[in-house]
Amino acid sequence: xxxxxxxxxxxxxxxxxxxxxxxxxxxxxxxxxxxxxxxxxxxxxxxxxxxxxxxxxxxxxxxxxxxxxxxxxxxxxxxxxxxxxxx
Amino acid sequence: xxxxxxxxxxxxxxxxxxxxxxxxxxxxxxxxxxxxxxxxxxxxxxxxxxxxxxxxxxxxxxxxxxxxxxxxxxxxxxxxxxxxxxxxxxxxxxxxxxxxxxxxxxxxxxxxxxxxxxxxxxxxxxxxxxxxxxxxxxxxxxxxxxxxxxxxxxxxxxxxxxxxxxxxxxxxxxxxxxxxxxxxxxxxxxxxxxxxxxxxxx
Numbered sequence: 001x002x003x004x005x006x007x008x009x010x011x012x013x014x015x016x017x018x019x020x021x022x023x024x025x026x027x028x029x030x031x032x033x034x035x036x037x038x039x040x041x042x043x044x045x046x047x048x049x050x051x052x053x054x055x056x057x058x059x060x061x062x063x064x065x066x067x068x069x070x071x072x073x074x075x076x077x078x079x080x081x082x083x084x085x086x087x
Numbered sequence: 088x089x090x091x092x093x094x095x096x097x098x099x100x101x102x103x104x105x106x107x108x109x110x111x112x113x114x115x116x117x118x119x120x121x122x123x124x125x126x127x128x129x130x131x132x133x134x135x136x137x138x139x140x141x142x143x144x145x146x147x148x149x150x151x152x153x154x155x156x157x158x159x160x161x162x163x164x165x166x167x168x169x170x171x172x173x174x175x176x177x178x179x180x181x182x183x184x185x186x187x188x189x190x191x192x193x194x195x196x197x198x199x200x201x202x203x204x205x206x207x208x209x210x211x212x213x214x215x216x217x218x219x220x221x222x223x224x225x226x227x228x229x230x231x232x233x234x235x236x237x238x239x240x241x242x243x244x245x246x247x248x249x250x251x252x253x254x255x256x257x258x259x260x261x262x263x264x265x266x267x268x269x270x271x272x273x274x275x276x277x278x279x280x281x282x283x284x285x286x287x288x289x
Binding site for chain 1: 257276277
């Protein structure tokens with residue numbers, strides 16, 4: 001699917017701050033897994049490698065989800081301002 | 088109890104073939120408790136479903152970036168917006184083609200006709216030195232000087248590929264005195280590509 005040039009995957013530079021714009025662009029590309037897919041398709045990935053990678057990603061996602069829940073549980077706060085002095 | 092009695096009576100009457108008129112249920116219902124149950128059911132139905140499954144199964148995580156930093160992302164109105172007296176879609180374009188071994192920078196006008204082209208190899212970096220961030224930066228500085236000679240000071244940047252020169256080439260353009268309006272990623276990525284070459288043997 002083709003996208004409109006200079007609208008898709010585009011970040012405008014604000015106040016001549018190129019670095020921040022680059023960071024934003026890389027963040028979007030990383031989050032959408034475009035960079036990962038680019039790196040993956042440089043060389044042929046054999047089916048056994050695909051299976052291994054997908055299984056690993058599944059396990060990692062499950063682990064990360066549960067770990068995040070645990071961290072949220074430990075860090076939960078019951079006061080009006082959850083983190084006094086940090087804002 | 089009352090309803091049960093009526094139903095029993097009707098059943099009995101049917102068994103002995105008596106003509107019976109079924110009482111209108113709405114008239115006899117003393118349905119306070121049943122309505123309460125219905126209300127509860129309605130309330131539960133109107134509540135959002137409790138998601139106890141995997142994150143992302145029922146809800147979608149949207150990056151908060153798009154709301155907080157919306158001015159960073161262009162919309163359709165950008166095409167006619169003026170930058171340094173020129174509409175956005177008539178600004179010259181600087182294409183940066185990055186690979187692991189080289190960086191090629193070309194400057195085209197808004198129609199895509201190339202005017203300038205420089206690469207790290209042309210710049211005098213040879214062999215492995217071509218594929219370094221320093222070479223990319225030097226190339227970008229020299230091409231930006233040439234672009235300013237042409238009178239192109241405000242440009243859009245299009246980056247293609249991944250490599251060590253990706254960031255430093257953009258930085259070099261800015262150091263060379265060009266005013267960068269936008270940065271676009273133009274890396275060709277396919278989710279069903281033709282079969283790539285075989286893995287490198289290590």
